[in-house]
Amino acid sequence: MDKLQAIVDQYQKVPGGLIEAFHAVQDEYAYIPEEALRRLAKAFEVPLARAYGIASFYSYLSLKPRGQYIIRICKSAPCHVKGAAEVVKTLEEELAIRMGETTPDQLFTLEFTECVGVCAETPVITINGEPYGDLTSAKVKEILAQYRQPQ
Ligand code: FES
Structure with a gap:
């Protein structure tokens, strides 16, 4: 090191x-x-x-190994009301991990976050700080596909 x-x-x-x-x-x-x-x-x-x-x-420091892409799901009320639970379900199913876990290939980690300030586009996730809004299950799958391809 x-x-x-x-x-x-x-x-x-x-x-x-x-x-x-x-x-x-x-x-x-x-x-x-x-x-x-x-x-x-x-x-x-x-x-x-x-x-x-x-x-x-500090919640932004982690003592556990995490993935290359940190996916944070906004759990604040406006996102919650507009379907954050469905987004969580899709992410967990697609990645075959639960919230707080990292995929075995170390590509993705799923975490919750508070409001990220994009409340006009609920529900929202961020991937390494990049926000994605107005999410549906289909849109989540499309976004994941982009990140799964070699960058
Ligand atoms: S409540 Fe989710 S981005 Fe603001």
Whole structure:
């Protein structure tokens, strides 16, 4: 993990650098591996339990392996009313995983999110931050097909 050392070097002297380093690790690996957690705790001179506490406090940091594409389903009321449950059902069926899980090929992870600010187009998902709205089961399948093709 040479990249990990580069991250340590970049953020070690920065105020609040540990959180920045966690972000950088997650950008690199899509989650925070155990080895990274240990090395960052040591480099930033915090107890491992505290580093773990920080990493698990923030919902946008993950200690579990995640997919290349993070699909977030808006669960706020307007999306809920307009059929988010149907979108969840389609995604779970198509990907053969449940919410919170990652496909065995590490391509997709399913997560819930709060309102992403595209409420005029409910129900909404984001894929790596890119919003897709006015979803139907058919549209969800089309979108997944695009992401399944080699990019
Ligand atoms: S409520 Fe779903 S995007 Fe705003």
